[in-house]
Amino acid sequence: MAPNLDPYFKQVDKLSESFIDRLRKAVAIPSVSADDARRQDVVKMSEFLVSELQSLGAHVESRPLGLQPGKKDLHLPPVIVARHGSDPSKRTILVYGHYDVQPALKEDGWATEPFTLSIDDKGRMYGRGSTDDKGPVLGWLNAIHAHREAGIPLPVNLLMCFEGMEEYGSEGLDAFIEKEAAKGGFFANADAVCISDNYWLGTQKPCLTYGLRGCNYYTIAIHGPGQDLHSGLFGGATQEPMTDLTRVMARLVDTAGQIQIPGIKEMVAPLTEEEKGIYGKIEYSMANLHESLGSETGIFADKENTLMARWRYPSLSIHGVEGAFSAPGAKTVIPAKVIGKFSIRTVPDMESEKVDRCVFEYVKAEFAKLKSKNTLDVQLMHAGNWWVASPKHWNYTAAGRAVERVYGVQPDLTREGGSIPVTLTFEKATGKNVLLLPLGTSTDAAHSINEKFDRRNYIEGTKLLGSYLHYVAEEEMG
Amino acid sequence: MAPNLDPYFKQVDKLSESFIDRLRKAVAIPSVSADDARRQDVVKMSEFLVSELQSLGAHVESRPLGLQPGKKDLHLPPVIVARHGSDPSKRTILVYGHYDVQPALKEDGWATEPFTLSIDDKGRMYGRGSTDDKGPVLGWLNAIHAHREAGIPLPVNLLMCFEGMEEYGSEGLDAFIEKEAAKGGFFANADAVCISDNYWLGTQKPCLTYGLRGCNYYTIAIHGPGQDLHSGLFGGATQEPMTDLTRVMARLVDTAGQIQIPGIKEMVAPLTEEEKGIYGKIEYSMANLHESLGSETGIFADKENTLMARWRYPSLSIHGVEGAFSAPGAKTVIPAKVIGKFSIRTVPDMESEKVDRCVFEYVKAEFAKLKSKNTLDVQLMHAGNWWVASPKHWNYTAAGRAVERVYGVQPDLTREGGSIPVTLTFEKATGKNVLLLPLGTSTDAAHSINEKFDRRNYIEGTKLLGSYLHYVAEEEMG
Numbered sequence: 042m043a044p045n046l047d048p049y050f051k052q053v054d055k056l057s058e059s060f061i062d063r064l065r066k067a068v069a070i071p072s073v074s075a076d077d078a079r080r081q082d083v084v085k086m087s088e089f090l091v092s093e094l095q096s097l098g099a100h101v102e103s104r105p106l107g108l109q110p111g112k113k114d115l116h117l118p119p120v121i122v123a124r125h126g127s128d129p130s131k132r133t134i135l136v137y138g139h140y141d142v143q144p145a146l147k148e149d150g151w152a153t154e155p156f157t158l159s160i161d162d163k164g165r166m167y168g169r170g171s172t173d174d175k176g177p178v179l180g181w182l183n184a185i186h187a188h189r190e191a192g193i194p195l196p197v198n199l200l201m202c203f204e205g206m207e208e209y210g211s212e213g214l215d216a217f218i219e220k221e222a223a224k225g226g227f228f229a230n231a232d233a234v235c236i237s238d239n240y241w242l243g244t245q246k247p248c249l250t251y252g253l254r255g256c257n258y259y260t261i262a263i264h265g266p267g268q269d270l271h272s273g274l275f276g277g278a279t280q281e282p283m284t285d286l287t288r289v290m291a292r293l294v295d296t297a298g299q300i301q302i303p304g305i306k307e308m309v310a311p312l313t314e315e316e317k318g319i320y321g322k323i324e325y326s327m328a329n330l331h332e333s334l335g336s337e338t339g340i341f342a343d344k345e346n347t348l349m350a351r352w353r354y355p356s357l358s359i360h361g362v363e364g365a366f367s368a369p370g371a372k373t374v375i376p377a378k379v380i381g382k383f384s385i386r387t388v389p390d391m392e393s394e395k396v397d398r399c400v401f402e403y404v405k406a407e408f409a410k411l412k413s414k415n416t417l418d419v420q421l422m423h424a425g426n427w428w429v430a431s432p433k434h435w436n437y438t439a440a441g442r443a444v445e446r447v448y449g450v451q452p453d454l455t456r457e458g459g460s461i462p463v464t465l466t467f468e469k470a471t472g473k474n475v476l477l478l479p480l481g482t483s484t485d486a487a488h489s490i491n492e493k494f495d496r497r498n499y500i501e502g503t504k505l506l507g508s509y510l511h512y513v514a515e516e517e518m519g
Numbered sequence: 520m521a522p523n524l525d526p527y528f529k530q531v532d533k534l535s536e537s538f539i540d541r542l543r544k545a546v547a548i549p550s551v552s553a554d555d556a557r558r559q560d561v562v563k564m565s566e567f568l569v570s571e572l573q574s575l576g577a578h579v580e581s582r583p584l585g586l587q588p589g590k591k592d593l594h595l596p597p598v599i600v601a602r603h604g605s606d607p608s609k610r611t612i613l614v615y616g617h618y619d620v621q622p623a624l625k626e627d628g629w630a631t632e633p634f635t636l637s638i639d640d641k642g643r644m645y646g647r648g649s650t651d652d653k654g655p656v657l658g659w660l661n662a663i664h665a666h667r668e669a670g671i672p673l674p675v676n677l678l679m680c681f682e683g684m685e686e687y688g689s690e691g692l693d694a695f696i697e698k699e700a701a702k703g704g705f706f707a708n709a710d711a712v713c714i715s716d717n718y719w720l721g722t723q724k725p726c727l728t729y730g731l732r733g734c735n736y737y738t739i740a741i742h743g744p745g746q747d748l749h750s751g752l753f754g755g756a757t758q759e760p761m762t763d764l765t766r767v768m769a770r771l772v773d774t775a776g777q778i779q780i781p782g783i784k785e786m787v788a789p790l791t792e793e794e795k796g797i798y799g800k801i802e803y804s805m806a807n808l809h810e811s812l813g814s815e816t817g818i819f820a821d822k823e824n825t826l827m828a829r830w831r832y833p834s835l836s837i838h839g840v841e842g843a844f845s846a847p848g849a850k851t852v853i854p855a856k857v858i859g860k861f862s863i864r865t866v867p868d869m870e871s872e873k874v875d876r877c878v879f880e881y882v883k884a885e886f887a888k889l890k891s892k893n894t895l896d897v898q899l900m901h902a903g904n905w906w907v908a909s910p911k912h913w914n915y916t917a918a919g920r921a922v923e924r925v926y927g928v929q930p931d932l933t934r935e936g937g938s939i940p941v942t943l944t945f946e947k948a949t950g951k952n953v954l955l956l957p958l959g960t961s962t963d964a965a966h967s968i969n970e971k972f973d974r975r976n977y978i979e980g981t982k983l984l985g986s987y988l989h990y991v992a993e994e995e996m997g
């Protein structure tokens with residue numbers, strides 16, 4: 042039975058200015074986790090959340106994570122955990138977000154002060170953290186707020202987990218989640234997880250995200266001479282590590298994106314007829330791609346292959362070289378040791394260790410062909426697994442109904458090319474279905490200058506999060 | 520008739536402590552030309568030279584070079600020109616050196632204070648500029664000093680040109696030299712030129728240097744997307760400039776140093792039987808090479824091929840990439856624009872413009888093979904020509920006799936792989952033979968930490984410079 046959401050929606054509209062004011066206060070706290078000097082502001086932001094959640098009647102705890110590894114006397118910001126309701130007859134939904142933000146300086150090219158929420162006449166609310174991820178985090182608070190004001194009880198028990206180091210590696214979070222998801226932990230009763238920290242594929246149509254690619258990041262270090270040499274003095278007489286590295290890296294991938302390492306493609310789950318049908322229906326166009334790229338240098342001419350390349354096939358990117366000359370100008374150096382960096386985006390059914398073995402074997406074989414006296418060392422720097430959830434789970438069908446109710450359209454079911462490691466952590470730790478439910482759009486410029494969150498996406502998004510909780514409460518176990 | 524040099528030599532030995540004191544004073548002035556904040560010290564160093572030269576009875580002028588291009592209100596250090604003697608019956612020798620030095624900080628790893636001359640028990644005099652190029656510059660002053668004290672007239676008219684921007688591109692010097700070498704200029708009467716600003720091939724045997732390779736420095740810029748992209752989001756869907764650049768650069772040269780660009784090798788002057796005989800006799804060993812490299816990663820197993828590769832064959836080195844990720848750690852970026860940097864060391868009879876044409880054509884052809892939608896731009900960044908002088912000229916035979924007189928051995932006739940652009944400037948401007956007459960050894964660590972100049976090389980070097988002037992005075996026109 043469809044829940045009666047009208048009173049809730051009305052209350053959200055009525056409170057909308059106070060919700061915007063809540064976001065204004067949050068954006069004004071420059072909680073930049075990458076900047077040690079801003080750590081006190083990250084903590085201040087955690088305190089803001091604690092006090093807001095308390096005033097909304099939630100049980101809140103600020104959990105310390107100890108000292109930041111590698112830093113002297115610098116404490117990690119706390120994880121804020123909160124609970125609203127603990128009725129054993131209700132489902133329990135665990136939501137995650139982060140309250141830290143990317144660095145931002147007006148001088149970087151911002152049109153407005155980055156830590157002042159600036160709303161233009163189109164309702165675009167500019168400010169660092171507006172869409173990533175303060176807006177969505179406050180969306181959960183707003184949903185509680187509107188229920189409370191409207192006198193409607195929350196239809197589920199709501200568990201919240203808001204961290205303050207997401208933009209700087211989520212230091213310490215994995216162990217925390219694992220502990221709290223275990224028996225007796227704060228998250229132990231969660232029936233499903235919802236994360237709102239990604240974006241719609243375009244600007245008009247909401248989506249639910251059920252898959253992410255993984256990422257295996259590699260280094261190829263080649264060294265020869267004991268120290269950097271002058272190319273005038275020794276060029277022609279010594280084998281140069283940079284020559285070797287360039288030749289090895291040139292063998293990894295081609296311009297059309299085809300990975301040249303044997304064994305990689307073979308691990309990819311075959312495309313079924315059913316899956317094939319999905320991509321054509323998704324609201325996306327080549328014009329969208331070209332807008333994101335800022336160029337027409339895509340590999341494929343059609344949307345279907347482009348989406349599959351981004352979501353369900355592996356890719357290999359060469360990121361750069363450490364140890365070589367990288368500044369503007371001219372320097373006639375023969376670098377003694379160079380470290381090439383590349384990563385492979387992984388997809389079902391690639392096994393991380395098997396990918397490593399293919400990479401190591403191939404890189405070593407290609408290097409051996411050079412008959413070089415230099416020394417090669419190829420290493421995995423870090424690996425994050427791919428993730429795919431079942432979009433047929435009640436967590437997804439509920440979210441789909443909520444989207445339809447609020448936006449009047451069925452959401453696209455999408456995957457993403459990048460990784461959101463916490464997704465996998467929650468899935469593993471809780472053993473429950475995880476849903477990515479984005480509020481912002483593809484043009485929000487998270488991590489860039491002029492980050493924004495549309496007023497519509499904030500207010501309708503608050504409605505969406507609340508509706509999701511109602512539909513989740515009504516869904517049959519799937 | 521061999522000149523009687525004994526009284527001069529005795530005087531040099533007698534004055535040796537005061538010569539070391541002169542070097543101590545010079546090293547104490549941190550005349551770092553690359554550091555704007557040190558410009559006053561560079562000027563102070565020029566004033567030190569002026570006052571020393573005046574006290575030695577030379578006519579001295581401090582010539583301004585105007586403002587430093589690209590800087591606001593920063594004056595270039597002056598060129599110090601000086602003349603000792605103007606007897607039209609004598610030969611006139613023009614000598615060049617530089618009084619600025621490379622940057623140096625104790626924190627870089629110096630064992631002693633870089634701007635304090637520190638002499639160890641083996642007579643190694645440590646200090647920035649000791650060997651490059653304050654020691655050799657003061658060698659000329661010491662030679663005048665000892666002649667004066669011994670009451671021996673200088674056998675030639677001596678013209679001096681000491682600049683203060685050599686380590687930072689000799690800004691403004693070329694035009695200055697051209698003007699002063701022309702009719703009526705300060706250098707107009709020069710019969711030959713001698714530059715002491717390079718090093719022996721090893722540590723025991725002096726050499727005369729008669730050739731240098733040139734250097735053509737190129738950039739390959741490849742750009743695609745409008746801005747850097749996240750490899751998770753777009754990897755596999757877009758053509759990556761770094762992939763293209765890596766593949767193009769991999770086609771430039773192989774591990775054995777063979778340049779893959781058609782037309783380059785063909786321009787190299789063939790090796791004659793006479794020249795072939797030179798290399799075997801030069802005091803150099805593979806152990807010397809391995810010591811310089813700090814490894815055994817040389818291309819050739821024998822000294823002859825190694826020396827030829829360094830001196831008389833072209834080489835190609837890939838220096839690095841601008842615009843890609845180059846820091847430690849992991850970053851999952853698809854760089855939007857990358858600029859590869861490489862240079863070709865040129866030798867007789869390569870023509871610079873013809874080399875450029877071969878490079879441009881080949882790079883464009885290799886890029887075309889990739890069928891990439893990205894954009895390529897290949898450019899020459901700067902070119903400096905190779906230089907070879909005739910070692911049979913009286914300027915060289917005189918220097919050879921001076922070496923034999925001071926060191927008891929015939930010097931090796933060597934070339935160098937690097938470029939000393941001022942050599943070519945002097946040759947072109949004066950139309951006279953130019954000799955490179957090094958005083959320091961291969962282990963002096965110019966441009967590195969713990970730069971040093973051996974006491975023996977300083978004192979015997981002062982004898983050598985003075986003797987050279989005597990033999991030059993006596994040589995028949997060749």
Ligand SMILES: [Zn+2]
Pocket residue numbers: 139173174207238
């Ligand atoms: Zn985020």
Ligand SMILES: [Zn+2]
Pocket residue numbers: 143173208487488
């Ligand atoms: Zn973020």
Ligand SMILES: [Zn+2]
Pocket residue numbers: 617651652685716
């Ligand atoms: Zn020098």
Ligand SMILES: [Zn+2]
Pocket residue numbers: 621651686965966
């Ligand atoms: Zn130098």
